[in-house]
Amino acid sequence: xxxxxxxxxxxxxxxLRRLGDIPPDRVRFSPIPGTATIDxxxxxxxxxxxxxxxxxxxxxxxxxxxxxAAWLITIINNYVLPRNLGIVTGEQxxxxxxxxxxxxxxxxxxxxxxxxxGRRPEEPIPELxxxxxxxxxxxxxxxxxxxxxxxxxxxxxxxxxxEIDPRARxxxxxxxxxxFIDLTAVDTLDAAPVLPGFTLPLADLxxxxxxxxG
Numbered sequence: 001x002x003x004x005x006x007x008x009x010x011x012x013x014x015x016l017r018r019l020g021d022i023p024p025d026r027v028r029f030s031p032i033p034g035t036a037t038i039d040x041x042x043x044x045x046x047x048x049x050x051x052x053x054x055x056x057x058x059x060x061x062x063x064x065x066x067x068x069a070a071w072l073i074t075i076i077n078n079y080v081l082p083r084n085l086g087i088v089t090g091e092q093x094x095x096x097x098x099x100x101x102x103x104x105x106x107x108x109x110x111x112x113x114x115x116x117x118g119r120r121p122e123e124p125i126p127e128l129x130x131x132x133x134x135x136x137x138x139x140x141x142x143x144x145x146x147x148x149x150x151x152x153x154x155x156x157x158x159x160x161x162x163e164i165d166p167r168a169r170x171x172x173x174x175x176x177x178x179x180f181i182d183l184t185a186v187d188t189l190d191a192a193p194v195l196p197g198f199t200l201p202l203a204d205l206x207x208x209x210x211x212x213x214g
Contacts, residue, residue, distance in 0.1 A: 009034070012024065015027065018053070020145030021143070026058040027056075027058075028049060028056035033054065038051065040056060050101070050102055059091070068136050068164065069107050072164075076109055080109060086112050086131070087109070088107065088109050089107070090107060095125065097153070097156040099152070099156060102125055103149065105153075109130060109132040110129075114128065129158055133158050134161075135149065137165045154174065159194050160173070160174070160175060162174075164205075171189055185202045185203050189202055189205070
């Protein structure tokens with residue numbers, strides 16, 4: 001029996017490759033891959049999953065990634081809130097991207113212009129494409145998975161994607177699937193054209209990983 005994808009997926013290996021060469025223990029089989037819905041995603045036992053082609057896929061988790069994402073949310077909010085530019089969300093801020101996948105970026109900024117009537121959506125999983133997406137890479141992320149994610153984000157209308165590697169202490173900034181720049185701890189990150197004037201020295205960002213009781 002084929003796993004119900006279009007085109008059909010006939011084996012577990014095909015399924016895993018299609019999802020970005022992720023490990024099998026991150027794929028939920030209840031409900032059957034290809035048949036899951038947003039209602040399934042909203043069930044408490046599926047917290048921490050994303051919905052990709054009707055399949056519940058667990059996000060890799062880690063203290064380091066969560067810590068860095070939380071600090072970034074603070075820094076971006078410190079820029080966004082005084083200017084009332086929109087909203088900043090974290091990894092549980094799931095969004096249904098145009099085209100179907102439901103993703104929960106580690107950090108996302110969405111301008112008021114992208115929201116109906118310039119108001120924060122009330123649905124638990126709104127159909128929405130943010131302006132800026134940040135993914136803090138986990139040890140469990142694969143190259144294929146991240147390639148698929150950024151392709152989905154950029155196709156949905158996301159204007160800027162930051163992929164942060166906390167172990168290499170680098171940031172790759174995408175403005176399209178083929179246009180990117182690589183930054184290191186000696187560089188300064190900006191968010192143009194999404195947040196003109198926002199800058200963040202990466203030495204300050206990665207120094208948070210070394211912070212301890214003084």
